[in-house]
Amino acid sequence: MAVAKKAASKKTGASDKDAKTRTKIERLAKDALKVVEKGDNPALEIRMRALSNVSFNEKRRIIELGDKKQSREFFNTAMARKFMQTFLVANGCKTLLDENKTVSIRQMFYMTKHTLKGTQENTFEDQSESDPIIEDLEVTVDALREELHLFANKRGLITGQLTVNDAGDEIDLTRMGRGGWGIPSICEDDNLKFVSCKAEMILVVEKQAVWHRLNEDRFWERHKCILMTTEGQAARGARRLLQRMSTELKLPIYALVDNDPWGLYIYSVLKQGSINLAYESMRMAVPTVRFLGMSANDYKKFNLSPAVQIKLNKEDINRAEQMKRYPWFKDKKWQNEITALLKNGFKMEVDGFLTKSISFITEEYIPKKLRDRDWLS
Amino acid sequence: MAVAKKAASKKTGASDKDAKTRTKIERLAKDALKVVEKGDNPALEIRMRALSNVSFNEKRRIIELGDKKQSREFFNTAMARKFMQTFLVANGCKTLLDENKTVSIRQMFYMTKHTLKGTQENTFEDQSESDPIIEDLEVTVDALREELHLFANKRGLITGQLTVNDAGDEIDLTRMGRGGWGIPSICEDDNLKFVSCKAEMILVVEKQAVWHRLNEDRFWERHKCILMTTEGQAARGARRLLQRMSTELKLPIYALVDNDPWGLYIYSVLKQGSINLAYESMRMAVPTVRFLGMSANDYKKFNLSPAVQIKLNKEDINRAEQMKRYPWFKDKKWQNEITALLKNGFKMEVDGFLTKSISFITEEYIPKKLRDRDWLS
Numbered sequence: 001m002a003v004a005k006k007a008a009s010k011k012t013g014a015s016d017k018d019a020k021t022r023t024k025i026e027r028l029a030k031d032a033l034k035v036v037e038k039g040d041n042p043a044l045e046i047r048m049r050a051l052s053n054v055s056f057n058e059k060r061r062i063i064e065l066g067d068k069k070q071s072r073e074f075f076n077t078a079m080a081r082k083f084m085q086t087f088l089v090a091n092g093c094k095t096l097l098d099e100n101k102t103v104s105i106r107q108m109f110y111m112t113k114h115t116l117k118g119t120q121e122n123t124f125e126d127q128s129e130s131d132p133i134i135e136d137l138e139v140t141v142d143a144l145r146e147e148l149h150l151f152a153n154k155r156g157l158i159t160g161q162l163t164v165n166d167a168g169d170e171i172d173l174t175r176m177g178r179g180g181w182g183i184p185s186i187c188e189d190d191n192l193k194f195v196s197c198k199a200e201m202i203l204v205v206e207k208q209a210v211w212h213r214l215n216e217d218r219f220w221e222r223h224k225c226i227l228m229t230t231e232g233q234a235a236r237g238a239r240r241l242l243q244r245m246s247t248e249l250k251l252p253i254y255a256l257v258d259n260d261p262w263g264l265y266i267y268s269v270l271k272q273g274s275i276n277l278a279y280e281s282m283r284m285a286v287p288t289v290r291f292l293g294m295s296a297n298d299y300k301k302f303n304l305s306p307a308v309q310i311k312l313n314k315e316d317i318n319r320a321e322q323m324k325r326y327p328w329f330k331d332k333k334w335q336n337e338i339t340a341l342l343k344n345g346f347k348m349e350v351d352g353f354l355t356k357s358i359s360f361i362t363e364e365y366i367p368k369k370l371r372d373r374d375w376l377s
Numbered sequence: 378m379a380v381a382k383k384a385a386s387k388k389t390g391a392s393d394k395d396a397k398t399r400t401k402i403e404r405l406a407k408d409a410l411k412v413v414e415k416g417d418n419p420a421l422e423i424r425m426r427a428l429s430n431v432s433f434n435e436k437r438r439i440i441e442l443g444d445k446k447q448s449r450e451f452f453n454t455a456m457a458r459k460f461m462q463t464f465l466v467a468n469g470c471k472t473l474l475d476e477n478k479t480v481s482i483r484q485m486f487y488m489t490k491h492t493l494k495g496t497q498e499n500t501f502e503d504q505s506e507s508d509p510i511i512e513d514l515e516v517t518v519d520a521l522r523e524e525l526h527l528f529a530n531k532r533g534l535i536t537g538q539l540t541v542n543d544a545g546d547e548i549d550l551t552r553m554g555r556g557g558w559g560i561p562s563i564c565e566d567d568n569l570k571f572v573s574c575k576a577e578m579i580l581v582v583e584k585q586a587v588w589h590r591l592n593e594d595r596f597w598e599r600h601k602c603i604l605m606t607t608e609g610q611a612a613r614g615a616r617r618l619l620q621r622m623s624t625e626l627k628l629p630i631y632a633l634v635d636n637d638p639w640g641l642y643i644y645s646v647l648k649q650g651s652i653n654l655a656y657e658s659m660r661m662a663v664p665t666v667r668f669l670g671m672s673a674n675d676y677k678k679f680n681l682s683p684a685v686q687i688k689l690n691k692e693d694i695n696r697a698e699q700m701k702r703y704p705w706f707k708d709k710k711w712q713n714e715i716t717a718l719l720k721n722g723f724k725m726e727v728d729g730f731l732t733k734s735i736s737f738i739t740e741e742y743i744p745k746k747l748r749d750r751d752w753l754s
Contacts, residue, residue, distance in 0.1 A: 101593060101735050104586035110731040113684040122684065153585050157559050166554025177543025178568065182534050182556040185589070191555065208530050209481035212562070216478060307490040307499065354487040358478050 015190035021148060022097045024141040025090050032074075032087070041075040044086060047139040047279065054278040056327040061287040063272050063328075065139070065279035072136075085133045086140070088112040088123055093137070096149035102186055105131055105150055139279045144188075146240065151185035156238035157211060158183055160220035160227045161199035162249075166192045173226070178215060183228070187241040197249050199226045203366070204242065204289070206230060206257040206266050210350045210361070217362040223370075226251070233266055239284040242270065246286045253286060254375060256366070259294040260310075260347035261319035264338070267291050272328045291376040292369050294350050296340035302365065308352030312345055333376055392567035394524060399474045401518040402467050409451075409464070418452040421463060424516040424656065431655045433704040438664040440649050440705075442516070442656035449513075462510045463517070465489040465500055470514070473526035479563055482508055482527055516656045521565075523617065528562035533615035534588060535560055537597035537604045538576035539626075543569045550603070555592060560605070564618040574626050579603045580743070581619065581666070583634040583643050587727045587738070594739040600747075603628070610643055616661040619647065623663045630663060631752060633743070636671040637687075637724035638696035641715070644668050649705045668753040669746050671727050673717035679742065685729030689722055710753055 032042040046069060047053070053066040074083045092111045096103060103111065109130040115122055124130045138145050145151070157180035163172045166184060173181055184192065203225050205211050211229035214220070220227040226245065230238050246253055255270060257263030271289045273281030298304070312320075323329055324338045341347070353361040369375065409419040423446060424430070430443040451460045469488045473480060480488065486507040492499055501507050515522050522528070534557035540549045543561060550558055561569065580602050582588050588606035591597070597604040603622065607615050623630055632647060634640030648666040650658030675681070689697075700706055701715045718724070730738045746752065 095735070099735060103590065103731065103735060104728070106726075107586055107590070107728050107731045107735075110684065110726075110728050111735070113732065114682060115684065151589075154556075154589075164554075166556060169552040169554040171552065171554055171556075175546040175548065176558070177541075177546040177548055178561040178563070179531075179543060179548075179559040181553070182559050184555040186555070209484055212528075212531075213480065213484070305491060307487065307492065349483075349487075351481070351484050351487050354480065354484045355490065358472070358476060358480060358484075358488070 017147060017188065017190050018097050018100070018149075021141070021143050022094060024143055025094050025097075025148075028090060028141055029087065036074075041073055042083075043071045043073040044083065044136075044140055045069045046072055046136050049135060049139065049276075049279065051275060054275050056272070058327075061272060061328070062281040062285040063275060063278045064281055082133065082136075085112075085124065085129070086136055089130065089133050089137055090141075093148040093150065102149040102151060104185075105134055105145070105152055108134065108150055135279075144240075144280060144283055146186040146188055146236070149186075152236060154183060154185035154237045155231045155235040156183035156229060156241075157181065157208070157231070158226065158228045158241075159215050160202075160225055162197045162226050162245075163195040164192060165195050170195060174221070178212070180211070180215065180229075183235070183237050183241055185235070185237040187237050187244060189244065192241070192244075194245075194248055197226075197251075198224060199249070199251060200224045202226045202228065202242070202245055202249075202251050202253040203292075204228045204230060204253060204255045204270065205350070206232065206255075206263055207350060210256065213359070214362055214366075217359050219362050219366070223367075230266065230270075234270055236280075236284065239270065239286070242289075243284055243286045246288050253289045254292040254370070255289050256292050256350060257294065258347070258349045259296055259298070259341065260312075260349075261316055261323060261341075263294070264323060265319075268323070268326070268328065289377070292366070293375075294348055295337060295376075296344050296348075297337075298365075299344065299348065302353075302356070304348070304352065305355045307355050308348045309344075309346035310348065312342070312347055316347060317342065337376060394565065394567050395474050395477070395526075398518070398520050398524045399471060401520060402471050402474075405467060405518055406464065413451075418450055419460075420448045420450040421460065421513075421517060422446045423449055423513050426512060426516065426653075426656065428652060431652050433649070435704075438649060438705070439658040439662040440652060440655045441658055459510065459513075462489075462501065462506065463513055466507065466510050466514055467518075470525040470527065479526040479528060481562075482511055482522070482529055485511065485527055512656075521617075521657060521660055523563040523565050523613070526563075529613060531560060531562035531614045532608045532612040533560035533606060533618075534558065534585070534608070535603065535605045535618075536592050537579075537602055539574045539603050539622075540572040541569060542572050547572060551598070555589070557588070557592065557606075560612070560614050560618055562612070562614040564614050564621060566621065569618070569621075571622075571625055574603075574628075575601060576603045576626070576628060577601045579605065579619070579622055579626075579628050579630045580669075581605045581607060581630060581632045581647065582727070583607060583609065583632075583640055584727060587633065590736070591739055591743075594736050596739050596743070600744075607643065607647075611647055613657075613661065616647065616663070619666075620661055620663045623665050630666045631669040631747070632666050633669050633727060634671065635724065635726045636673055636675070636718065637689075637726075638693055638700060638718075640671070641700060642696075645700070645703070645705065666754070669743070670752075671725055672714060672751075672753075673721050673725075674714075675742075676721065676725065679730075679733070681725070681729065682732045684732050685725045686721075686723035687725065689719070689724055693724060694719065714753060 035042040048068045053068040057064045109127045113124045159176045159180045208231045255267045273285035412419040425445045430445040434441045449456050486504045490501045536553045536557045585608045632644045650662035
């Protein structure tokens with residue numbers, strides 16, 4: 001039966017998840033239609049995506065969106081345009097689900113942009129108008145944009161002791177050469193499945209060049225792991241993949257970022273989620289991620305050369321002080337870590353370990369950190 | 378014999394190419410040493426990397442660096458620092474070759490940065506000091522930075538009817554799911570080999586989302602091709618890979634970029650090389666690349682909606698007028714193309730085809746362009 005069902009949904013090009021998302025969109029439209037047929041003013045109830053509606057859930061250790069809502073009414077000159085836009089994007093997403101295709105948020109802008117008949121008015125002037133509408137739709141129908149078949153540009157690479165099946169292709173991540181597999185922008189389980197895993201942990205690094213160093217040294221072979229780079233701030237695909245690996249493969253995850261406020265923030269977003277995307281933390285944050293480094297204390301601990309020091313600028317200092325006040329960094333060990341950065345007066349990059357030797361990071365730094373259980377979480 | 382030699386070089390971790398590069402570096406050092414031993418002033422002869430030493434080779438259709446040289450002397454207070462830096466980087470590259478490792482240009486900065494004994498002076502203050510020294514070394518020993526085991530960040534993805542062997546891993550690019558294989562930063566033939574190829578052409582697109590659209594539609598299967606995205610301006614790895622595919626696989630190459638000066642420039646760099654990296658055109662430019670689109674004339678030809686129009690700004694106009702004056706665009710068909718862009722008064726993105734239908738680009742636009750042989754070169 002299950003097989004038959006799968007075959008059937010393949011024929012229409014839809015997974016069970018897609019069917020569920022489509023139902024959510026259709027319900028939104030039908031509800032509005034009912035109100036219109038009664039001659040009333042249709043409205044959308046949209047959860048507010050504002051700081052005032054965001055909080056840190058101490059128990060679950062993620063940043064969450066609250067329940068405060070705002071109403072978007074059709075018969076309201078200030079809201080009518082956005083009301084129309086919301087349904088245009090909803091309709092666009094329904095088309096994507098029907099055709100089993102995915103597009104970028106920029107492409108969705110083009111799909112829904114046109115000049116209203118008999119007027120000079122465009123449905124959207126700019127992508128800056130359509131992007132927030134997409135986020136509105138996400139919270140309103142309670143579906144990630146990936147479930148709506150939308151994506152932002154992908155970023156991130158992965159190699160290591162894992163075999164996946166993506167869109168029907170079986171991909172052995174131990175055999176990716178120096179290139180690595182590009183982490184797809186959409187990493188939902190109807191497309192991307194974990195086939196087999198020999199890894200015992202996951203190492204996520206911020207910088208591509210650090211990933212390259214570790215990959216060339218075959219770190220993932222020696223340490224039985226999955227090796228991933230976010231290439232800067234993690235894209236949604238990378239975050240979603242990491243969360244799925246965390247829950248489905250149940251592996252410990254270690255993050256290695258530069259010792260600066262930006263690096264700390266990359267770690268923080270991986271772990272707790274972000275204020276901007278608070279409504280998606282549940283499906284993107286990975287509270288089990290551990291901070292392996294680079295710690296302000298590594299300077300002395302590993303007897304690094306002064307050549308690694310980069311003076312903190314004013315922006316760094318302000319940002320670090322701001323982060324000290326985040327509720328998820330209020331624990332004493334984190335307060336000490338951020339204070340140590342400020343006290344050092346300089347930041348450091350993981351690349352700085354090359355002042356020791358080319359493969360110091362592979363052969364000395366990470367193994368010692370893991371051996372000594374020298375991480376924060 | 379060939380096999381035995383290969384085994385031997387594998388043991389020391391060096392390819393024949395590496396041995397040649399090492400010899401070049403050693404010759405540089407020995408020559409300087411000889412002069413020093415005679416009590417004379419050692420100097421490096423470095424080909425000038427300036428506009429005044431760059432020209433367009435009409436016959437070969439690439440931008441080339443001329444032979445003008447400048448001397449960098451040790452006993453010259455204005456040059457001594459750079460002289461020292463050049464040898465520091467040369468020494469760093471020799472270490473990389475000896476250990477058969479590759480690092481980023483930022484990592485090379487750290488490898489060579491230290492405080493001079495008994496002074497407060499650093500060998501390098503900033504990466505902006507070491508990057509030009511790397512370029513100096515490239516022209517001086519006549520080796521690409523990739524041959525010196527250095528790389529800039531990689532960028533670009535590839536899928537399609539090609540199987541490669543990279544660093545010993547056989548990778549079938551028809552089985553990369555939606556992620557694609559990350560194009561390595563170093564695509565030299567000692568590491569990356571072409572195993573088998575069923576493709577009859579190569580399509581290069583500028584934008585990642587366009588690549589995603591074509592990959593999801595399995596364009597490379599229907600049209601027997603290799604599908605690549607440069608993700609913006611092409612990184613060196615992508616350019617080098619494209620050149621090798623052009624010469625070794627002898628396939629026609631089509632580029633699809635946005636219809637704006639930036640898109641034209643991406644095409645131009647792929648084809649003729651760039652002024653900044655003129656000394657590398659011979660090994661990076663691909664004069665056979667054809668410009669498939671997006672052409673200013675596509676607006677009428679494909680009856681596009683006004684929704685795709687993005688008004689040209691002053692910078693666009695200046696840039697387009699500048700490009701009209703480039704010798705490699707002096708042909709009438711190119712003059713007409715750029716004039717048409719200026720006359721339109723608007724630019725367009727390939728994503729704009731989504732105003733027609735989601736897969737218009739896959740099903741209509743590219744097939745028609747190819748069928749009609751409607752490209753520029």
